[in-house]
Amino acid sequence: MVKLKLERQRKGFNRLAAIYDYLLLIPPGRGFIKSQEALIPLLPQKKSCLIIGGGTGTFLRSLIISGKVTQIVYLDISEKMLSQASAKIKDLHQNCTVEFRRGSFDKVAEEEKFDLIITNFFLDLFSREEVKTWISFIHEKLSDEGLFYYTDLQISKGKTLKTFIKNMYIKVLYFFFRNATAISGKTLIDLRTEILQSGFNVIHEKGYLKALFYSAIFIKRS
Numbered sequence: 001m002v003k004l005k006l007e008r009q010r011k012g013f014n015r016l017a018a019i020y021d022y023l024l025l026i027p028p029g030r031g032f033i034k035s036q037e038a039l040i041p042l043l044p045q046k047k048s049c050l051i052i053g054g055g056t057g058t059f060l061r062s063l064i065i066s067g068k069v070t071q072i073v074y075l076d077i078s079e080k081m082l083s084q085a086s087a088k089i090k091d092l093h094q095n096c097t098v099e100f101r102r103g104s105f106d107k108v109a110e111e112e113k114f115d116l117i118i119t120n121f122f123l124d125l126f127s128r129e130e131v132k133t134w135i136s137f138i139h140e141k142l143s144d145e146g147l148f149y150y151t152d153l154q155i156s157k158g159k160t161l162k163t164f165i166k167n168m169y170i171k172v173l174y175f176f177f178r179n180a181t182a183i184s185g186k187t188l189i190d191l192r193t194e195i196l197q198s199g200f201n202v203i204h205e206k207g208y209l210k211a212l213f214y215s216a217i218f219i220k221r222s
């Protein structure tokens with residue numbers, strides 16, 4: 001059952017890979033990139049890093065150029081996303097190794113630990129139960145003092161027209177992604193609260209485009 005679901009998601013994201021970067025040209029699409037890159041300068045130097053659901057590799061390129069990490073495992077369910085990411089970093093000569101892995105959490109070995117784990121616009125794909133599983137997986141896979149770098153959409157509270165438009169935009173995105181890729185998330189949950197309640201403290205955070213996008217660096221509570 002889980003395998004079947006992952007296979008449908010793989011096919012969906014494979015279809016999307018060819019147009020994904022072009023979709024981000026439609027406003028406020030650049031916000032997806034700017035928000036996830038915003039906190040890179042605040043990252044301390046780390047050795048090993050796991051990027052989950054990294055997509056077409058725009059963030060990967062910026063992270064490598066920043067020189068903040070030396071070993072990256074780049075995990076994505078879609079081979080088409082992986083091949084785009086690989087192509088995007090071909091011309092870089094930084095001192096950083098990247099291992100591309102096609103699959104999901106089962107592709108991370110039991111004994112592996114990372115100093116930094118990154119999810120950008122990834123946790124929003126899942127139902128609340130699945131999100132809890134992913135966050136505890138991230139907690140378990142982080143070394144002591146490990147950091148969790150996170151960016152995602154954020155629901156706004158309030159009754160202004162701007163809030164209404166932002167929340168409508170999120171609904172449209174869910175409609176699109178559910179149809180295009182068979183994701184299981186039906187609606188955006190309060191991911192920041194889920195993370196804080198699952199053994200993390202926030203050390204840096206930043207809203208982008210009136211907090212439609214939210215980025216944070218969390219540290220694991222031991």
Ligand SMILES: C[S@@+](CC[C@H](N)C(=O)[O-])C[C@H]1O[C@@H](n2cnc3c(N)ncnc32)[C@H](O)[C@@H]1O
Binds near residue numbers: 056121
């Ligand atoms: C919405 S895209 C975000 C891509 C990128 N992080 C960004 O911000 O542009 C979600 C990514 O997660 C990948 N993905 C979806 N389900 C996955 C899973 N179970 N395990 C690993 N990757 C997954 C998709 O293939 C896709 O590349």
